[in-house]
Amino acid sequence: MPTATPVLGLRERNRLRRTRRVERAALALALEHGVDDVTVDMICEASDISPRTYFNYFGTKEGALIGPAPSTPDEAFVEEFVHGRGPIVEDLMLLIARGFFATEPDREVFAMRRELYAKEPSLQALQVTRMAGKRQATAELVRRRLADQHPDMPATEASDEAQLVMSVAFGAFPVISRLWIEQSGDEAEVETYIHAAIARIRRIVSP
């Protein structure tokens, strides 16, 4: 067995098929009528699922539109980050990006989502809000790295510094993902975009 494909049971295959069917229906409706003019009931009728089940799957009306939350990264990646010594913002963004790619969506869904995001920026704000939930946990990683790297730095200063590292990374992330999505969409190139963006930020904040 090359990669992790644990021969999904019927149960999981059904779940996956359903998820995709609902996502496609939801995205198609949202693209046609606009997010605000689509109701959960419409999505459910179009995808032949009960509203109750819809919420079991996606939690919120927008859940099927914005896709699953990025998963928490592997322990190995986390360790690599915490003990890394490269440029901290780049390393952090790579870590985030990896979580982003861990959940591989259906190609068609991916394309529709891309189109919808361009049309309705409010969804991006939603993404940010959801990310904010993970922010706490991620900030903790940054603090661990700072402590590991500068054992002499006072705690409060490290905390502030961690906050700012997070700000820059999370702030630049939408820009990078937009560029990346619009231009290639190829996972291998993410790193390039990250480096380019950070270089630009460096120039921007330089006197």
Place this chain on the structure above:
Amino acid sequence: MPTATPVLGLRERNRLRRTRRVERAALALALEHGVDDVTVDMICEASDISPRTYFNYFGTKEGALIGPAPSTPDEAFVEEFVHGRGPIVEDLMLLIARGFFATEPDREVFAMRRELYAKEPSLQALQVTRMAGKRQATAELVRRRLADQHPDMPATEASDEAQLVMSVAFGAFPVISRLWIEQSGDEAEVETYIHAAIARIRRIVSP
């Protein structure tokens, strides 16, 4: 008449008094029970106002908690920014901060809000979401400044650069406002915090 106090009519005075009464009630309830366990009806009962009127005033349940949206800055400030030549991120943040201070709230309300924000970070995410609405307009200002400053820069590059300037500013803003709120809350010191934060960002992204 020293400052602009255009002798409010009875109508406006009533509105102001009401607004403050409702805000206080809402904040007190949210501080006591937590935002999620407070209903609009509770707020209305506590502040003796009809739910319909509540929504006329604040639009959303959280409206009374997070306060009014920062107003669009004066034309004069905008021009100053567009033709400014200082460090662009600092200038932008000052512009945003000014909009923030233009709507002066009641002292007591301000203090309660400060406390609530510390207790419920989700409200900060809400702020960000609301700000996102103004993002488009603000990005346009940044583009104007870039065009003014670098007439030779290609449009797409300027657009990307504007996005990144926005990212850094909006990303760092919550951090700065947190520091400022926690430590002094004095308008005059905002500038200091902004400079300090940018200096730190510079260090962070430097190789």
Place this chain on the structure above:
DNA sequence: CCACATTCTTGCAGTCACTGCACTTTTGCG
């Protein structure tokens, strides 16, 4: 001080997102 226009508040009825609970169906497994 009094009509009259304007503006604001309010009640009502309705829509929609979302949830807990209990019931049925589906699936995995011995």
Place this chain on the structure above:
DNA sequence: CGCAAAAGTGCAGTGACTGCAAGAATGTGG
């Protein structure tokens, strides 16, 4: 096949929010 666990669904309810139209408060010109 038969049974237990898991998943889907219907139902009833809560709570945010909206449009509408009636009623109250306010500002204004006489």
